[in-house]
Amino acid sequence: MATIRDVAKTAGVSIATVSRVFNGNTAVNEDTALQVWAAASALDYWPNGAARSLTTNRTSTLGVLLPDLYGDFFSEVIRGIDQLAKREKYQTLVSGSHASVEDVLAATRAMRGRIDGLVMMAPDSITVESVARIRRRLPVVLISPPFAVDGCSSVSIASFSGARAAVAHLVGLGHREIAMVAGPAGNVDAEERLRGYRRGLLEAGIQPRDEFVVQGDFRESSGYAAAAALLDRRPRPTAVFAANDCMAIGLMSALGNAGLSVPHDVAVVGFDNITMAQYMRPPLTTVHVDAYALGQKAVRLMLDTLADPEGGKVTVQTIDVILKVRSSCGARPAVATNTPAGPETNQQR
Amino acid sequence: MATIRDVAKTAGVSIATVSRVFNGNTAVNEDTALQVWAAASALDYWPNGAARSLTTNRTSTLGVLLPDLYGDFFSEVIRGIDQLAKREKYQTLVSGSHASVEDVLAATRAMRGRIDGLVMMAPDSITVESVARIRRRLPVVLISPPFAVDGCSSVSIASFSGARAAVAHLVGLGHREIAMVAGPAGNVDAEERLRGYRRGLLEAGIQPRDEFVVQGDFRESSGYAAAAALLDRRPRPTAVFAANDCMAIGLMSALGNAGLSVPHDVAVVGFDNITMAQYMRPPLTTVHVDAYALGQKAVRLMLDTLADPEGGKVTVQTIDVILKVRSSCGARPAVATNTPAGPETNQQR
DNA sequence: TTGTAAGCGTTATCAA
DNA sequence: TTGATAACGCTTACAA
Numbered sequence: 042m043a044t045i046r047d048v049a050k051t052a053g054v055s056i057a058t059v060s061r062v063f064n065g066n067t068a069v070n071e072d073t074a075l076q077v078w079a080a081a082s083a084l085d086y087w088p089n090g091a092a093r094s095l096t097t098n099r100t101s102t103l104g105v106l107l108p109d110l111y112g113d114f115f116s117e118v119i120r121g122i123d124q125l126a127k128r129e130k131y132q133t134l135v136s137g138s139h140a141s142v143e144d145v146l147a148a149t150r151a152m153r154g155r156i157d158g159l160v161m162m163a164p165d166s167i168t169v170e171s172v173a174r175i176r177r178r179l180p181v182v183l184i185s186p187p188f189a190v191d192g193c194s195s196v197s198i199a200s201f202s203g204a205r206a207a208v209a210h211l212v213g214l215g216h217r218e219i220a221m222v223a224g225p226a227g228n229v230d231a232e233e234r235l236r237g238y239r240r241g242l243l244e245a246g247i248q249p250r251d252e253f254v255v256q257g258d259f260r261e262s263s264g265y266a267a268a269a270a271l272l273d274r275r276p277r278p279t280a281v282f283a284a285n286d287c288m289a290i291g292l293m294s295a296l297g298n299a300g301l302s303v304p305h306d307v308a309v310v311g312f313d314n315i316t317m318a319q320y321m322r323p324p325l326t327t328v329h330v331d332a333y334a335l336g337q338k339a340v341r342l343m344l345d346t347l348a349d350p351e352g353g354k355v356t357v358q359t360i361d362v363i364l365k366v367r368s369s370c371g372a373r374p375a376v377a378t379n380t381p382a383g384p385e386t387n388q389q390r
Numbered sequence: 391m392a393t394i395r396d397v398a399k400t401a402g403v404s405i406a407t408v409s410r411v412f413n414g415n416t417a418v419n420e421d422t423a424l425q426v427w428a429a430a431s432a433l434d435y436w437p438n439g440a441a442r443s444l445t446t447n448r449t450s451t452l453g454v455l456l457p458d459l460y461g462d463f464f465s466e467v468i469r470g471i472d473q474l475a476k477r478e479k480y481q482t483l484v485s486g487s488h489a490s491v492e493d494v495l496a497a498t499r500a501m502r503g504r505i506d507g508l509v510m511m512a513p514d515s516i517t518v519e520s521v522a523r524i525r526r527r528l529p530v531v532l533i534s535p536p537f538a539v540d541g542c543s544s545v546s547i548a549s550f551s552g553a554r555a556a557v558a559h560l561v562g563l564g565h566r567e568i569a570m571v572a573g574p575a576g577n578v579d580a581e582e583r584l585r586g587y588r589r590g591l592l593e594a595g596i597q598p599r600d601e602f603v604v605q606g607d608f609r610e611s612s613g614y615a616a617a618a619a620l621l622d623r624r625p626r627p628t629a630v631f632a633a634n635d636c637m638a639i640g641l642m643s644a645l646g647n648a649g650l651s652v653p654h655d656v657a658v659v660g661f662d663n664i665t666m667a668q669y670m671r672p673p674l675t676t677v678h679v680d681a682y683a684l685g686q687k688a689v690r691l692m693l694d695t696l697a698d699p700e701g702g703k704v705t706v707q708t709i710d711v712i713l714k715v716r717s718s719c720g721a722r723p724a725v726a727t728n729t730p731a732g733p734e735t736n737q738q739r
Numbered sequence: 740t741t742g743t744a745a746g747c748g749t750t751a752t753c754a755a
Numbered sequence: 756t757t758g759a760t761a762a763c764g765c766t767t768a769c770a771a
Contacts, residue, residue: 042527044764055742060766067767070740087527089503091440091449092764095747100440102483102504110472112665116465123459123486132500134451135484137472151481154438154748155451155504178391178436290669316461320639322671393748404758409750419756441748444763503764 043084052080063088094154102132103343104156104179106148108164110137112287113315114332118184121336122160129344131157145171153178158343160184165227180346184339187229194342194356196335200230200312203328203362204237204282205244207310210326210364211280212245214371216308220253220278222267222288231259234284234312253278257288264291272299280308280370286315286327293321293369304371314365324367335360392433401429412437443503451481452692453505453528455497457513459486461636462664463681467533470685471509478693480506494520502527507692509533514576529695531688536578543691543705545684549579549661552677552711553586553631554593556659559675559713560629561594563720565657569602569627571616571637580608583633583661602627606637613640621648629657629719635664635676642670642718653720663714673716684709 049056054073061067062077069077080086094100103126107115119135126133134156136148145168149159158180163169166187175181176192183195211219221238224231239249255270257263264283268291271278283289289311293303303309303323311318311327318325342356366372398405403422410416411426418426429435443449452475456464468484475482483505485497494517498508507529512518515536524530525541532544560568570587573580588598604619606612613632617640620627632638638660642652652658652672660667663678691705 045766046764056765057742057744057767058740061741064766068740073740085523085526087499087502089444089764090501091443091503092747093503093766094440095438095444095749095764096766098747101500110465110469112465113462116459116461116468119465119468119484120459120486123484127485127487132504133484135468135472135482136476137469138476150436151450152439153436154440154442155449155481174434177434294669317666317669320643320666320670395748405749406751406758406760407756410757413750417756422756438748441763442750444748444765445750447763 043086045086045088047084048077048080048086051084052076100155100157101130102134102156103340104149104152104159104161105133105135106139106145106159106161106163107135107137108139108162108168110135113317114285114313114330117332118162118336121333121338122340123336124333125337125340129340131340131344139168142167142171146174149175149179158182158347160339160343163187164229167227180343180350182339182343182346184335185230187227189357192353192355194346194354194358196338196342196358196360198230198330198335199359199362200233201237201240203312203330203364204234204284205241206237206362206364207282207312207326207328208238208241209245210366210372211282211308211310211370212241212247214280214308216280217247218253218276218278219247219280219282220255220271220274222255222257222264222271222281222283222292224284224288225258226256228259231284238282257284259285259287261287261291261294264288265295266291268292268295268299272301278307280310282310282312284312286311286313286318286325289325289327289369290317290321293325303369308370310370318365319367321369323369326367326370326372327365328362329365330362331360392435394435394437396433397426397429397435400433401425449504449506450479451483451505452689453498453501453508453510454482454484455488455494455508455510455512456484456486457488457511457517459484462666463634463662463679466681467511467685470682470687471689472685473682474686474689478689480689480693488517491516491520495523498524498528507531507696509688509692512536513578516576529692529699531692531695533684533688534579536576538706541702541704543695543703543707545687545691545707545709547579547679547684548708548711549582550586550589552661552679552713553583553633554590555586555711555713556631556661556675556677557587557590558593559715560631560657560659560719561590561596563629563657565629566596567602567625567627568596568629568631569604569620569623571604571606571613571620571630571632571641573633573637574607575605577608580633587631606633608634608636610636610640610643613637614644615640617641617644617648621650627656629659631659631661633661635660635662635667635674638674638676638718639666639670642674652718657719659719667714668716670718672718675716675719676714677711678714679711680709 045056049059061069062074139145160182162184164185181193223235242249255267314327314329318327394405397408410418411423488494509531511533513534530542572584591598604616660676663676667674667676
């Protein structure tokens with residue numbers, strides 16, 4: 042494997058000159074540069090990134106830590122991260138499935154010296170605990186943190202307001218017995234959605250009832266299971282708000298099997314607007330979250346931090362959500378026609 | 391930031407000893423080791439990966455190059471890769487969206503010195519062209535290559551046999567006018583599926599007709615657009631095989647809008663079995679591809695290569711597919727009941 | 740404009 | 756069992 046020294050020898054210059062040519066910041070005689078390029082391509086020379094970052098203390102790589110890599114939502118977040126990072130000449134070192142503080146620390150430690158900053162999704166207090174130690178050595182940007190962390194910029198999802206809007210919409214359709222399939226305890230988005238649900242009810246003058254809230258875990262199977270529990274309640278709920286689409290889909294599937302029609306017997310609203318939502322029969326009303334933008338914003342904040350490391354400027358952003366009304370809640374979309382001209386466009390960028 | 395030297399000083403030993411303690415291969419006096427551990431944790435010392443890989447020539451990182459990061463299929467591949475890599479103490483440097491040879495080379499070059507090997511999805515001859523040059527410096531494992539590449543292990547999808555089985559199934563249901571929405575030209579899986587479709591017809595004594603094949607691009611919108619073209623054909627096809635699920639879904643959506651019923655008027659079969667397929671109404675019959683296993687196998691092959699770099703053992707694997715019969719093709723599942731007990735389990739591992 | 744040489748933080752080879 | 760010290764491949768003062 043050719044090194045900078047080989048190139049220097051072949052081109053008849055010093056290694057410093059080769060380095061200058063490759064970095065393009067210092068002036069180099071044009072002829073000399075041509076010789077260097079020629080030698081480099083003759084030897085098929087590729088600079089060694091590890092060696093480079095050892096001296097420069099920069100890696101052009103962003104670490105990405107996610108709780109999981111499963112499903113549409115995370116995959117969109119990653120895509121957003123990757124795309125912007127790539128455009129800004131950064132690479133991404135990805136790692137999924139981190140449950141404990143030790144997991145997170147181990148993963149981060151393994152990245153030491155290989156990344157310039159860490160973008161981390163830390164939706165519960167368990168994972169976010171590790172951040173304090175990491176923060177001392179690396180810039181960290183958090184996605185959906187349960188609380189503000191010193192010195193970390195972050196992007197959150199407007200879960201509270203989204204949930205409130207979803208409930209308000211159901212109320213507007215005349216529903217009073219509105220149940221919820223909640224997300225995992227400790228997860229900040231799950232809890233914010235639950236809080237938004239309760240607030241939405243209160244604002245409509247409806248007293249939230251504990252027995253109308255069934256605990257789920259964001260997975261489809263827990264939505265499926267929730268149906269049985271909710272159908273036993275008296276009065277029986279006429280509408281259900283699920284803390285995410287996966288659970289809403291499981292729920293709809295169970296309702297169908299129980300011989301109930303959505304939205305006629307039970308209205309259903311989800312959260313996230315994953316691709317699948319629009320293809321459900323009936324199409325799922327849900328709160329749209331732009332996961333791609335979420336990933337992009339996180340990277341943007343990281344780039345800002347990296348550009349001004351001592352600035353200590355901390356930005357806390359929230360990504361807005363919007364209720365996407367489809368027919369699973371019994372309302373008709375604003376468009377008059379019943380047969381749309383084509384599939385809804387995906388959020389391809 | 392504490393370095394090995396700081397630890398050595400604090401522990402009152404040489405840097406060599408610290409290194410030995412951290413790598414655990416050479417014998418070190420137990421008391422000395424304890425001192426080193428104490429010093430290291432007091433200083434919160436994390437070894438620098440770049441420095442380490444500069445001397446060892448190993449990075450414990452795998453590069454992953456994908457054409458795109460969009461959708462269920464790729465996300466499952468990544469998950470398979472990440473999970474196995476992680477279990478084997480490797481990190482993953484991911485990069486998506488590579489269209490041209492230059493793109494691929496640039497991305498790979500940027501990884502130089504940061505990865506031990508490259509797992510690359512190269513479904514067309516354009517992307518695979520770059521491999522020869524990369525192969526000289528790095529072990530490469532290919533996913534779905536259009537042809538065998540010297541010195542590269544690879545995993546392919548059994549696209550041909552899957553397509554043939556899909557068509558055979560339609561034939562078995564009595565269909566004779568079977569159309570196809572093909573994938574992008576140049577993509578090996580698209581072409582194998584087309585070949586399998588033709589073979590399936592021939593084996594049933596049906597002459598394939600060019601006008602029954604509509605070109606798509608693997609995206610939903612192209613499936614949607616294909617419907618119009620196919621409905622114009624005379625005789626009108628009674629069944630359509632789409633080269634992937636996204637296009638099948640777009641197609642179904644268009645058929646519905648045209649007032650046609652699936653499977654009564656037109657039977658539809660897809661390919662991939664993405665999560666959404668089971669939730670379509672009617673649920674989509676499709677050829678199941680275990681994308682998670684695909685990713686895992688690729689990593690396994692890479693680890694084999696890495697374990698025996700000079701061995702030059704090249705393994706070419708194919709991942710089997712299986713027809714998943716649901717109701718979009720008009721057949722009933724083997725199970726007697728019409729209302730399954732729960733959602734189909736996802737391929738969570 | 741170019742070259743020399745001193746690091747960067749490790750591991751690995753020798754001696755001791 | 757330990758310690759000096761020479762790499763590893765690069766960037767970057769500083770000097771020429």
